[in-house]
Amino acid sequence: MSSKHPPHLIFRALANEARVRVVRELSGGEEKCVCDLVEACGLGWSTVSRHLSVLKGAGVIADEKRGLQVFYRLTLPCVTNFIDCLEKPSR
C-alpha cells in the first residue's frame, strides 16, 4: 500500500526556508528542542511551532515530550541526501 504522504505533500512541507533550516538542524541525527529551533530560524515561537507541526504532519520529523520540553528529530533521512545534492555546485 502507498504512503499517506504523497511526494508533492512532502515537497510542500519543505517549501519554506525556515522549515528547510529546521531539517538541516536535525540532519546530524541529534534531537533539538523547540527553543533551539526558534533560535536557528530567527522567527517567533508561534511561527516556528506551526512550521514544526507542518513538518510533523508530513512525516518528515517526529516529536517527543520530555519534561517541559519537546524534542524533535528527523524521520526521513533521504531528505538530507537530497538537500546535499541540491547544494553541490554541479548536481
Place this chain on the structure above:
Amino acid sequence: MSSKHPPHLIFRALANEARVRVVRELSGGEEKCVCDLVEACGLGWSTVSRHLSVLKGAGVIADEKRGLQVFYRLTLPCVTNFIDCLEKPSR
C-alpha cells in the same frame, strides 16, 4: 559559489501535484512535448504551461524548441532518486 536556486525554492517548485507528475514523466530521461505533459496532468494548456515555467525557473527542467513544438527534459536527476525514496513503503 553556491547555486542561485536554494533548496527551499526547489522544494517550492515541486510542491504541486501536477509539477511532480511532470517530473515523473521526464524521469526516464526522454524529452516530452507540452502536449504530452498536458495529457499527463489532466489540466488546461495555460495551466500546464505555467507549471512548466515554474519548474524551469527553478532549474529542475529545461526546454528546447524544435519546429512548432517545445520539448522539456529533466535537468536535476537527483530529484528522481528522492521521489523514489519517498515512495518506498519503508523509507
Place this chain on the structure above:
DNA sequence: TGACTATTTCGCAATAGTGCGAAATATTAT
C-alpha cells in the same frame, strides 16, 4: 494551590499560488 517555563492554538492581515479562458506569439504550410 499558585507561580513559572515551554510550547501550542487561535485569529488576523498580508501575500502567494491555483486553474481557467481569452488573447498574444511563433512556426510551418498553403
Place this chain on the structure above:
DNA sequence: ATAATATTTCGCACTATTGCGAAATAGTCA
C-alpha cells in the same frame, strides 16, 4: 499573405500560506 497548430502570457476569482501577538495548555516546582 493567410491559415493552422503549438505554446505562452495575461487578468481574474478563489484558496492557501505566512508571520505575528494574545491567549490557551501542559509540566514542574515551591
